[in-house]
Amino acid sequence: MRQLAITIFCVFMPLLVGAQVMDDTNIKKLEQGGYNLEAGKVQVTFSDTVSPDFVNHQLSELGYEILSSTFQNIILSIENNPKPGQLNEIESLDYVDFVMSESAGIKDEDIEEMSRKDTVDSDRINTVLTQLNQTGQYEFIIVGLTHNASQxxxxxxxxxxxxxxxLVEENSERTAIVKTEVDKELEAMDELKKLHFVKNTALIGSLEQ
Structure with missing residues (x-):
């Protein structure tokens, strides 16, 4: 019997934001199969170097609709001071999207500029910048890589x-929730899994209340 990977998404309370820790009751529900599979949806994880436009085009050619997606490029930090000219050298590399630095702290306008870049998740980069800004020991340097940059x-x-x-502050992440025909989720997973840029597919479930 074929074994299926099932991604379980917890149903959050409306006012909760961010990750939720499952309590003992929810863990028992999960262990006992106390979850509902979402009909007409599958989760797809893509190769680390594909772009949103490429994925959208390829899946639309096959008749699939992307309901939501996450495309996060690799974000690095440099924890010590570079030599003069090194940041310019790094920024000129083909796989580097941007380099941002500040000797005494991150300015609000720098955060706004970075958040406008379509290759970076603004909430995540704000978290990274806040963490770096708290150390106060170095010139803070953030390096954002392009979508085709790998480990x-x-x-x-x-x-x-x-x-x-x-240091790697954020790894590459490329996932999407893809709409399928109801009761045809497994067939869609098989078809999508054959694509060279797809790493894996999974059914989606939510815990029963």
Whole structure:
């Protein structure tokens, strides 16, 4: 019997924001199969380097509609001070989208500028900037990579600048909720899984109340 990966999405209270920790009751419901599968929807995880436009075009060609999606590029931070000219060198690399730095803190206008970039999730980058701003020890440097940048390019950057402490603040994430015909979810998963840019597919479920 084929084993299915099932993604469980907890049903949050309307006023809660962010991640929710499951209590013992919800864990027991999950263990006992106390969840409902969402009809006409599947979750699809894509390869790390595909763009939103590419995915939208490819899936629409197959007749699929994307209900929602998350496309997050790799975000790096440099924790120590670079040599003069190094930031300009890094910013000129083909796989670097932007470099932002501030010696004494992050200005509000810098955050607004970064948040307007269509390759970056504004809520996540605001969190990263806040965390970095609290240290007060270094010149704060954020490096945003392009959509086609992979972990291999992060290692390439580290090798090129071994004296810099380069940390990954946000990994690449590319997922979408895709609309399917009701009762045809498994067939859609099989079809989507065959696409070279799809890493995996999953049914979607919510915990019973």
């Amino acid at each position: 291999e390019m992060v290692e390439e950057l580290r090798s090129a600048y071994p004296e810099l402490e380069i």
